[in-house]
Amino acid sequence: MSIRVLQPGLMDTIQDLGRYGYQHLGINPGGAMDRIAVRAANALVGNPAGEGVLEMHFPTSSFLFESGAIIALSGGDFTAMIDGRVLPLNKPVLVAAQALLYFKGPVSGARCYMAVRGGFDLEPWMGSYSTHLKAGAGGFHGRALQKNDMLPLKQKANYAKLLDRKDFKVLPRMIYTQNMYVTTELRITAGSEFTLLSEQEQLFNHSFDCTRHCDRMGYRLEGVALKHYKEGELLSSGVTRGAIQLMPDGQMIILTADHQTTGGYPRIGHVIAADLPSLAQHRPAQPLRFTLVSVNDAIAAHHEQTQRLHLLENACKLQLEKWRQAYDLY
């Protein structure tokens, strides 16, 4: 009951919704960059929202299913293929034992997520399946996937009858997550050093490009240098995901999942939680724009998005139950 890594990708790690409660020890919450995709993929295969999934970047690993499984892909579209046929995103897929899954090329997004029904059979570290690369803990041996890794699965599955000798079969349930992402304008709240900007409108009247330094630790942006008042060096203090740090040269770095827990750069703003998945799927070629919202509006947006995910999870649960009865599926 496992999935074998045939060719390793750029950086594929096990992630979940994060590890909270240890930031006072310098251990960041980490977790998936795109929480919408994690919850969608887990919902489609009937997993709890916080089950560990694979977060994949392109180039992506290729996988051999040593045993059958039900999987779901969500987030970025990397053209997933089995036996020359494309697998859809956001649908549950039965995969036959010995099927080979590979990814041909990115069409949209920057990170693709794969959930497996039942989840990967791994030990959580400090309450989470997320891979903490610096600590070398959590996920699959605390590291990115390598050649010949065997990802163990919790659940045994044999769908030979349903598959009818095919390599995979798409189950007829589609969910739509696209409208939960924003395309170009990210909503931000003002940070504690927002007033350090001497021309605040600069932040909203210009677009900014993602440089090649955009990863799980942070997104370094490039654009007009933001004019700011000089302030003496700040004492380091706690920082959180989504914080927009102003560098001395007027450029910005947005902190992402694997950020350090403390920092000493001025925080001019925070990307709101509801829009962090959009940032995670942002492709470098597109420019980024910002718009300002209040803290309470940010929370209301996050709440609304979470409600939609709840609805989606409930709908999937009902559907899976129907299939279970109809096909003796699980």
Place this chain on the structure above:
Amino acid sequence: MLNWPQRIDPAVNAAVMAAFRRLQQLSPRWVRDLIPAYASLTIVYDALYIYAELDKDVAGWVSLQVPALLSGTENITATPARQIDIPVCYDPAYGLDITALAGQKEMSVEELIALHTGRSYTVYMLGFLPGFPYMGTVAEQLVAPRLSKPRPLVPAGSVGIAGAQTGIYPLASPGGWNIIGQTPLRMFDAAREPASFCQPGDEVTFVPISAREFDQLKKQS
């Protein structure tokens, strides 16, 4: 984020730690994480829970709750700290920059060691890496800027100085602190409970050891 007067000061940090410990002890359901630092406490709250269960005006609710929970801790300027000794080998084989730093400061390596071990330090915060303690403050004669060119790899356990701070790299990592020694203790061990040797607010004293003692202790840990 709660702010205190922005300076590196044991009394200020003691007030931060008092607030941190109060919230840690009460551990309200809406608090997900606490990040105490030199002169601030960042409270990571579960906004969705507050919004759905407690109050739609989350920002307003939090700004009223926090002072109420912290009442009585405002004027604390000293908190009971855990005293810990950390053995350090200052041999230049481990203290990669100790000879150069002593030279810059026009003192002998022995004098430098005596200054570094001659006082105890407060763990003002942990950050940068899991379990990395930011401690202070070092004797004025030891204050030194970061290396102009950071090292690509500082060994785990390395003890360094940056500005008026002293710290320990719990894991091998790139870094720009002046390395003056190394502890054989595992400052961070993912398989251990607690994983981090240092906790916020600890009072640390460095104890000089020989290279032989270092090897023995290293084997034990």
